[in-house]
Amino acid sequence: MSKRNIAIYLSTIGILFLITFGWYTSAFISQPTTSKFDGQRALSAVETQLAFGPRIPGSAGHARAIEWIRSELSAAGWETRIQSAEVLDHPINNIVAFRGPDQPTIIIAAHYDTRIYADQDPDPSKWLEPVPGANDGASGVAVLLELGRVLPIDSLPIWLVFFDAEDNGRIQGWDWILGSRAFLEELEFIPEAVVIVDMIGDVDLNIYKERNSDQELVNEIWDIASDLGYEEFFISEEKYSILDDHTPFLEQGISAIDIIDFDYPYWHTTSDSFDKVSATSLNIIGDVLLSWVLSRNNPR
Numbered sequence: 469m470s471k472r473n474i475a476i477y478l479s480t481i482g483i484l485f486l487i488t489f490g491w492y493t494s495a496f497i498s499q500p501t502t503s504k505f506d507g508q509r510a511l512s513a514v515e516t517q518l519a520f521g522p523r524i525p526g527s528a529g530h531a532r533a534i535e536w537i538r539s540e541l542s543a544a545g546w547e548t549r550i551q552s553a554e555v556l557d558h559p560i561n562n563i564v565a566f567r568g569p570d571q572p573t574i575i576i577a578a579h580y581d582t583r584i585y586a587d588q589d590p591d592p593s594k595w596l597e598p599v600p601g602a603n604d605g606a607s608g609v610a611v612l613l614e615l616g617r618v619l620p621i622d623s624l625p626i627w628l629v630f631f632d633a634e635d636n637g638r639i640q641g642w643d644w645i646l647g648s649r650a651f652l653e654e655l656e657f658i659p660e661a662v663v664i665v666d667m668i669g670d671v672d673l674n675i676y677k678e679r680n681s682d683q684e685l686v687n688e689i690w691d692i693a694s695d696l697g698y699e700e701f702f703i704s705e706e707k708y709s710i711l712d713d714h715t716p717f718l719e720q721g722i723s724a725i726d727i728i729d730f731d732y733p734y735w736h737t738t739s740d741s742f743d744k745v746s747a748t749s750l751n752i753i754g755d756v757l758l759s760w761v762l763s764r765n766n767p768r
Contacts, residue, residue, distance in 0.1 A: 507751025513610035578608025579634030588736035607669030662724035676707035681725035
């Protein structure tokens with residue numbers, strides 16, 4: 469091969485290398501670092517929980533829920549531990565999910581238990597039946613599990629916490645928010661922000677600002693919702709004062725909010741069933757929380 473042909477050959481190889489390298493680099497850089505929240509997959513997680521039956525503390529369905537939640541988190545790359553306690557003679561099992569040894573900047577939490585009695589049912593003959601807990605329990609768990617799949621590994625240190633024994637107040641021998649109170653008794657650090665999600669899968673989603681919540685954090689998240697075009701669902705008005713799993717954090721001076729749709733006619737009834745929950749609603753909540761975490765990663 470002549471020197472001229474060698475030069476042409478090497479030049480061609482170089483150009484092809486640059487084209488290939490450039491395409492590869494561009495393709496690699498353009499890969500999204502964050503997956504998209506999948507409301508339909510979250511809805512499937514609601515269905516799975518309902519198949520376990522009532523998740524009343526101490527029941528078979530409750531035990532199956534614990535095992536399944538931990539398995540789903542492990543598959544998504546999270547470590548888990550059970551925080552066990554005994555309150556009012558009831559065993560409490562909070563599930564704490566984490567990635568790495570760092571203390572979390574953010575805690576996002578939901579309760580996974582369901583209510584023993586459907587004592588708000590319009591039919592008094594059903595008051596002693598258990599609540600299925602599609603929206604009141606399963607929806608929050610579903611959002612947390614899907615967030616666990618899509619939160620980037622390099623995000624701020626986060627714990628996903630699944631509280632036990634939230635939902636059985638006004639029943640003899642029980643009280644509200646037992647799991648979150650037990651959690652606070654062992655908490656050895658102060659997170660920057662705590663977000664509770666509860667009853668957020670309603671087909672007719674209407675989330676008002678909860679009056680007791682930290683208003684600075686409320687406004688921060690409601691601004692994110694507005695930026696995403698969700699102001700129709702995250703309504704910029706206060707409406708309810710609610711005792712929920714954010715309450716023990718607030719009592720300790722920790723910035724915490726409750727994202728809850730309390731305009732839910734099936735609350736504590738036997739009609740809190742799968743057909744009352746929407747993948748669209750779950751997707752809205754997931755989009756907002758994911759965007760909020762990423763905004764904290766990259767403050768303006």
